[in-house]
Amino acid sequence: MIIHSITVKGATDLETRCxxxxxxxxxxxxxxxxxxxYFPCFxxxxxxxxxxxxxxxxxxxxxxxxxxxxxxxxxxxxxYLNSGYACPKCHAAFNPSCSLHYDLYFEKMSNVMW
Numbered sequence: 001m002i003i004h005s006i007t008v009k010g011a012t013d014l015e016t017r018c019x020x021x022x023x024x025x026x027x028x029x030x031x032x033x034x035x036x037x038y039f040p041c042f043x044x045x046x047x048x049x050x051x052x053x054x055x056x057x058x059x060x061x062x063x064x065x066x067x068x069x070x071x072x073x074x075x076x077x078x079x080y081l082n083s084g085y086a087c088p089k090c091h092a093a094f095n096p097s098c099s100l101h102y103d104l105y106f107e108k109m110s111n112v113m114w
Contacts (some may be wrong), residue, residue, distance in 0.1 A: 009045075011050040018044050021041050028094055069092075
């Protein structure tokens with residue numbers, strides 16, 4: 001599905017929700033480090049992705065890899081991790097439970113509590 005001019009594989013609506021995660025605040029897509037494609041979640045990546053499992057290294061947290069499904073803003077990983085679970089542009093809420101899966105997307109930062 002094309003969302004804010006970005007192909008998001010596995011998305012089922014225009015705010016990036018998918019069949020796995022579809023609450024009101026499930027509205028981000030992540031560009032996966034291994035393939036460069038955007039997916040709403042790790043389960044969609046497993047179903048529609050490259051079948052590789054590699055996470056974003058800390059040295060790349062300055063790269064834009066998060067898409068806000070509400071306004072289309074691309075956030076760096078660091079911006080997303082520091083966002084307080086809301087888009088810095090449109091203030092739409094992000095799902096705080098996504099933090100339970102950060103290890104599937106991002107290298108663990110020693111100075112950050114997940």
